[in-house]
Amino acid sequence: MRRTASPLSLVLLGVGVFLLVLAPMLSWYVEPRAERTPTDVDVTTVFTGTGEYFDTSSLRTVQAKPITVTRRVLGDVAASERSGRAVWDVSTAIDTPDTLALRDPRRSYQWTLERWVTDRRTNAPVHCCGETPEYQGEAYLKFPFDVQKRGYTWWDSTLGATLRLEFKGTKKVAGYEGYRFTGSVNDTRTGTRQVPGRLVGLPKQSQVHAEEWYANDGIELVVDRRTGRVMNARTAPRKTLRAPGADEAKVVLLDSAGLEFTQETQREQVALAKADSAQLRALGETVPIGAGAAGLVLGAVGVVLVVRGRERPNPQ
Structure with missing residues (x-):
């Protein structure tokens, strides 16, 4: 058997990373x-x-x-x-x-x-x-x-x-x-x-x-x-x-x-x-905090799913 990452796990990981990058950008740049x-x-x-x-x-x-x-x-x-x-x-x-x-x-x-x-x-x-x-x-x-x-x-x-x-x-x-x-x-x-x-x-x-x-x-x-x-x-x-x-x-x-x-x-x-x-509060506090928290959760779930993978039979 071999393990492959599901599309859902990759999507969750990608969105999580995006939100983690977005949070400091909103607070420090935007x-x-x-x-x-x-x-x-x-x-x-x-x-x-x-x-x-x-x-x-x-x-x-x-x-x-x-x-x-x-x-x-x-x-x-x-x-x-x-x-x-x-x-x-x-x-x-x-x-x-x-x-x-x-x-x-x-x-x-x-x-x-x-x-x-x-x-x-x-x-x-x-x-x-x-x-x-x-x-x-x-x-x-x-x-x-x-x-x-x-x-x-x-x-x-x-x-x-x-x-x-x-x-x-x-x-x-x-x-x-x-x-x-x-x-x-x-x-x-x-x-x-x-x-x-x-x-x-x-x-x-x-x-x-x-x-x-x-x-x-x-x-x-x-x-x-x-x-x-x-x-x-x-x-x-x-x-x-x-x-x-x-x-x-x-x-x-x-x-x-x-x-x-x-x-x-x-x-x-x-x-x-x-x-x-x-x-200004939304750009500097509310949205970055929310985005950071959501990014951590989604990223963690995505990593877990990627690590677990999805079992498939090995090719003969």
Whole structure:
């Protein structure tokens, strides 16, 4: 009698070896390459809160009014493909009740357009492709992948510079846990603006270059650990005008004790974070572990069947 391997044993052995090879490839090769900032984004986030702001029609500061900040991030896919970077165009509109009703960012209380270019793997800024402003830091619209329990440098567009955000434990957003980071900005001069002298206590001067000052004592971000997506953001900006060389503010341009993502925005950001995180977890953990375990079992069964073989009579 002689023994020959059955087709089933060879198939089981082959599949087992394939799965054993696939498992580390998914974890060490495929998953790191999946950690790339997307280029085809189209995401709108909305902050709401109350505060005071300077009403240009009445030339006075009004108080306890709703304030809405709408930010739309739109990926420039063509520029991203040409450069190999993530190129995002960012529109940010600050609205009062009057301007919000117009539904036109160009007629909002304040509207800015920015172009952000980042390395898709590290999230570091890349100075190319019409980037504006030329920003620095480790994070802005998102954090790097695999967020660590440490401080990060965060770019503040109003400040025109980076600030330090410190890790402050965890916090749940819509029932989903993320890392919490906080920071603040001391009152800082950010530029000048030509205004009538009487606005800043200089009635004898028709026009002056008043100093613009900015502070923020309530920055809080809750970030998904795996993807770096910001699931909730809270900010407390204060923008004022001072007479040239003065020590105190004369006009409050904008002051809010707290602008925060709306509940709808929070749910949307959490849903996106969950989906992206689950995909990365599957590539880096779930599928490799399952494939490795299945590969061991199938490979072992295949080896046993090959060793046993199938008895056949020896040829005469």
